Amino acid sequence: MSDRLPDSDLTRHRRLREQGSLDRADLDVILDAGFVCHLGVVIEGRPVVVPTVYGRDGRRLYLHGSVASRSLAGGGPVCVTVTHVDGLVLARSVFEHGVDYRSAMIHGVPRKVTDPDEKLAGLRRLTEHATPGQWSYARQPNRKELAATTLLVLSLDEASVKIRTGGPDDGDGPDAELGLWAGTLPLTSTWGTPVPDPALPPGIPVPDHIARREGAGQG
Numbered sequence: 001m002s003d004r005l006p007d008s009d010l011t012r013h014r015r016l017r018e019q020g021s022l023d024r025a026d027l028d029v030i031l032d033a034g035f036v037c038h039l040g041v042v043i044e045g046r047p048v049v050v051p052t053v054y055g056r057d058g059r060r061l062y063l064h065g066s067v068a069s070r071s072l073a074g075g076g077p078v079c080v081t082v083t084h085v086d087g088l089v090l091a092r093s094v095f096e097h098g099v100d101y102r103s104a105m106i107h108g109v110p111r112k113v114t115d116p117d118e119k120l121a122g123l124r125r126l127t128e129h130a131t132p133g134q135w136s137y138a139r140q141p142n143r144k145e146l147a148a149t150t151l152l153v154l155s156l157d158e159a160s161v162k163i164r165t166g167g168p169d170d171g172d173g174p175d176a177e178l179g180l181w182a183g184t185l186p187l188t189s190t191w192g193t194p195v196p197d198p199a200l201p202p203g204i205p206v207p208d209h210i211a212r213r214e215g216a217g218q219g
Helices: 024-032 116-130 143-147 174-178
Strands: 036-043 046-057 060-066 078-090 098-108 149-155 159-164 183-186
Touching: 024 046, 024 078, 024 098, 024 159, 036 060, 046 116, 060 116, 098 149, 116 143, 116 149, 143 149
Parallel strands: none
Antiparallel strands: 036 046, 036 078, 046 060, 060 149, 078 098, 078 183, 098 159
């Protein structure tokens, strides 16, 4: 299969085309670096954008939530976005300020997963995407919990990627003579020290797959 993303009417880069990428590997890296997306749908003629967790499985994206959620009803087109902010770009003029970022936008019509085996596999992928090792450590969902959960699967065949890196663009313009500081203020996030549930009995250690993430970067 092609490693290039399609250049369709929905995914074509019309502005800041130099920041666009058609490399599918860039899409995979952006999705794998996070676990929260924003799901955009139209409900009763009005746009609704809902944050939810996701999990990537090859060229498919799993989204989940309550069966009561109207945003997960499926059957219509959706737009899913994932964005990572890597820093503020502080120029000499406010007009030239910007953001270093990595973003992905996926279009398509999701399919509601109804097969019990596929549903379980999708929820496992979603869980392992956010916290590797947690599926085999924690109790897995029972039949009642599966029935209360909606799982959608969305193809990654139609997606758009944009990436912005680097400093301000006004270093060679008239504002360079102002004598003002300009540059980038990086933004990073790391996992902190695990905090035990107050109801946890003494003597239960933090499992290795969680403990080793302390201090590691996220995104």
